[in-house]
Amino acid sequence: MMLLKINNLCKSFGGLSAVLNFNLEIRENELIGLIGPNGAGKTTVFNLITGVYKPDAGEIIFKGENIGGLPPYVICQKGIARTFQNIRLFNNLTVMENVKIALHKNVPYSLPAALFRLNSFYRGEKEIEEEAIRWLKLFNLDHRREEIASSLPYGEQRRLEIARALATHPTLLILDEPAAGMNPNETLELMELIRRLRDEFKLAILLIEHDMSLVMGVCERIYVLDYGQVIAEGKPEEIRNNKRVIEAYLGEEV
């Protein structure tokens, strides 16, 4: 079944088109890559899908509903979660608190229950705590739980950000350069993790990545973006041999 369908999406900044007539389709449980030279508009596409930017034109149909232009928190509540290219953790808070904030979406008790410390608050907090620990264990961050997020090494910060995104229980996870700054070993582990997440949580995943080994290794279909437009789409091997793609990447230098 179709999970996300983007039709003729457009966005321009100060007269310059960042994204032009962009189309994309993601089925449930699919792993899609979005690649392209620097400045091709990939992150803009992500920002449009997650509501950080409002589209100028076009539709973003998620589970049969146009979510284009909705505020980010609504889009999150509908089941899309993301990470950021330049990690955006809550830097002064602990690892545990970072994940708990993501769990707020499904907070199991009411505001009065919190203010007056009703039983449901204690029960709910216990649930939240347990679930947060489950996520941290899954990402092997359990031992860091009381540490301040910004004090973590880079790779762990990336993992924490993915854990935090998953804690919102998305059906579509969007990863913006998850392997940036990782060594080959870490990248390999990440590939493994991405596959596992997809299978375990029945997720669709859309990712931007410059590391071709990761994209080619893990994605089932790939979209190539240049100057805000899709120039190619297909299976990894098709993309690898596509003339326009090669031109686009070579042309980047010119």
Place this chain on the structure above:
Amino acid sequence: MLELMQQIVNGLSLGAIYALIALGYTMVYGIIKLINFAHGDVMMVGAYVGFFSVSMLGTNIVVAMIFAMLACALLGVIIEKVAYKPLRRATRIAALITAIGVSLFLEYTTIFFLTPQQRIFPQGTFPVQDYSLAGISVSNKDIFIFISAILLMVILQFIVKNTKTGKAMRAVSEDKDAAVLMGINVDNTISVTFAIGSALAAAAGVMIGVYYNTINPLMGILPGLKAFVAAVLGGIGIIPGAMVGGFILGILETLVSGYGNSLYRDAVAFGILILILLIKPTGIFGKNTGEKV
């Protein structure tokens, strides 16, 4: 119609005063992102220096203004070195509280040494000439203060945009660490910023003192606040914005008093300001620089 013209003239001359103070405010803000709440009080000190220069040394008003500007430039640099520099890496709100402290310190040290009573500029410090143009009364001091505000804005804009110091200022404003790497002496640049900002405040102080005849140790609070509002209205950190903000505020207040109800003047003026901000959340000239994600 005649009355409206008169009110607009009134508004422009009141606005020029706000603009004059707002210029220094916005410049310091633009470079080091500090809301210098002591700016109005530096203005007060400038007014006092000017006053003593005229009344005790018997200088003319131009010399008095130069004295005041020099004294306040020095004062501004000292304030920056002593009170703000240690907080350069701290949160902005910590610096804001320090600025409130400096403001109180200047006010009450002045009261301690010079009593809280107002001082009066000697008659004839500025030979006043009233003109009546088609029924609209204007005095030469209105014109003087109006031209000064515009002139100072142009000079300031020129300094910031076109001189080497100005480029250093803008570099510091963008990124202090990068500026250091580019070989810019950040400390000196900030000192110069404060010196210019404080000298501007002093000039405004002397002009206001002469304009209204009287000065007192708490004279900086209200105009300081209004100037801050004017600077925010224009888009804080933007030099032409401060001037436009000042004029808008002046005209707004005048029109509320003239055609609305003066008892509600500040409420209506603030109400309109908030409305403008809701429409233009970063002030009239402010660019809505959305955070890069």
Place this chain on the structure above:
Amino acid sequence: MIMNVFANRWGKLGAEILILAFIFLFVQYFITVGVFNQYHQIIITSLCINIILAVSLNLINGFTGQLSLGHAGFMAVGAYVSVVLTKFMGMPFLVGLVGGCLAAAAAGFVIGVPTLRLKGDYLAIATLGFGEIIRVILQNIEYVGGPAGIVGIPKMTTWGWLFAGVVITIATIQNLINSSYGRAIISVREDEIASEVMGINITSYKVLAFVIGAFFAGLAGGLYAHYFYIIKPETFNFLKSFDVLVMVVLGGLGSTTGAVIAAAFITLLSAALQAFPAIRMIIYALILILLMIYRPQGLMGNKELSVKILGKIWSGKNDAA
């Protein structure tokens, strides 16, 4: 650990109540036997009111990260509405206080919804403007005395009311902050975009914090009015908002204990300096500047003072337990 707290919940609650009762009776005893004379009682009153103001503003400025300069306006609403209810309409004090709080919260909602879209200094100016608007309106309402204000307000605020006010304010705000809703509020301060992408409606949480902060500012206003005999609009001008802001920043943004300590410090300092009229404000200003230079993050930073930390300081241990 959470299991532990959960299991011992009722036991700890009992201990809390015991300690609170002890403090209450301790001070009450001193008042009754006259060790605390009228002067001390006035200072205790100011202290409690300042604690309520600082802790509630800290929710807005410290935990939510929204620079508000209009707190005195909410205090004014609480003060005036409570006095109208008690003095003019003859309602009981409790009704007056609650009415004042609700009115202030309503004002917070009306002001918060449009202005909280603004950021940083623009928000500061908008809130300052609203605070001044409230004051100017009060100045022009003949029913509440215009600039002369309301005189002869019956003295109803007692140590018991103040103590209850402080405890309720601190408990409510701490309960809020240490809950999922509080974490959502703090995430707004930390990173608005990340927070929103995590499904948090940042505007509504800003408004929530603003409304609760205003509610307790209203409480402070009601308690103030029923102790100091007279209220007038001038009392609640923007300089009053600055005073509260100073307490919050001095204590450390985002630290409730810090706000309490700073409120106590400022109140006692101010009282102690009354005897030096000539240099009073100069000393106050110098202390402010020096404290900020040497403790720019405030007395407590964003940490809370807890038995754990005290214990650590006591035993000189450094390991994080």
Place this chain on the structure above:
Amino acid sequence: MRVSRKVVWLVLLLFAFGMVAGCGGKAGGGKEAAAEEILIGINAELSGAVASYGSNARDGALLAIEQINEQGGILGKKLKAIERDNKSSADEAMSVSADLVTKGIVAQIGPLTSGNVQGCTPVMMDNKIPLIAPAATAVSVTVNEKGETLDYIFRVCFIDPFQGTLMAQFAYDNLGARKAAILKDASNDYSKGLADYFKKTFIEKGGQIVAEEGFIKGDRDFRATLTKIRSLNPDFIYVPGYYEEVAPLIKQARELGINVAIGGGDGWDSPDMVEVAGKANLNNTYFTNHYSVEDPNPKVQEFVKAYRAKYNKDPDAFAALAYDAVQLLVQAIKDANSTNPEDIKNALANIKDFEGVTGKMTIDEQHNPVKAGVIIEFKDGKQVMNTRIEPK
């Protein structure tokens, strides 16, 4: 964690109270009064919005105390002033009063403004210590809502209705004004009080109020409102404010070509008026006052001379009134032949024909001074007595 935190705040609270108790123990325990000294509390606005007026009042009071002591004191004892700053706020004024009371004062002079005096009222009433207000003019200062006189609160200044009514009568009868405009300090209760009674009387007499406008303390630019008033063509403008605002206001009015008569109250009384507004601009302006600094009365001239000698400036109304407040207190102590606050209070309530700088006064049942009012006219920068209204 959650629980332990709360506990600590409370312990901290306790510490704070302990500190207060500690401070108080020291201060309250040893009364500063040596047996041969009479302590007088001075609760003044020395910082904050009205610091300039408050410090003048303080100066006036201190001059009086110094003079009494030079003359050998009273009942064989010297007077000693304890000065405190109330930051121009009612709650601070209350805490200052409470502090002064614990120091063993026999009476308190000040604060200056009505609101701040009212802040002190409960403390003075509870502790049964008299307060003499130099310049608190609101009617409600000395009486409660039921109209009962507050036993321990006295004043030496006029009440609002007196001055407002007086000027309305003068403007209507003597100046022939029929269309008046009012320009008041919107943030100031004194200004509002005078304006209200002026309006009431003026309308009763058949006049018309064409505009009621306001300004705010600290304003220096009044042209917008003045331009509006000019277009309404009033034949009299009532500006019951303080001189720091009124002087530039009159100047700007004249510059805008408004040449009609302008009137005000005792807040105008300052040497600064002439210097700021200019001699010519002040012609055709009138204000109600207690006395005139130009009054040849030796009592007045001695005061003005002594004040000049000590402070190197001319006194304003606040200095003169505070001076009289102290002198009135001294008179009461003499009459009572006691320094017991209760006796002083009784003596104060019975004072008759006390000769003060601001006039001969008798304290009435509501603790207000009954004294003659004068209307002063500025003529080429000189204060000239235009009319004298004897008390009924």
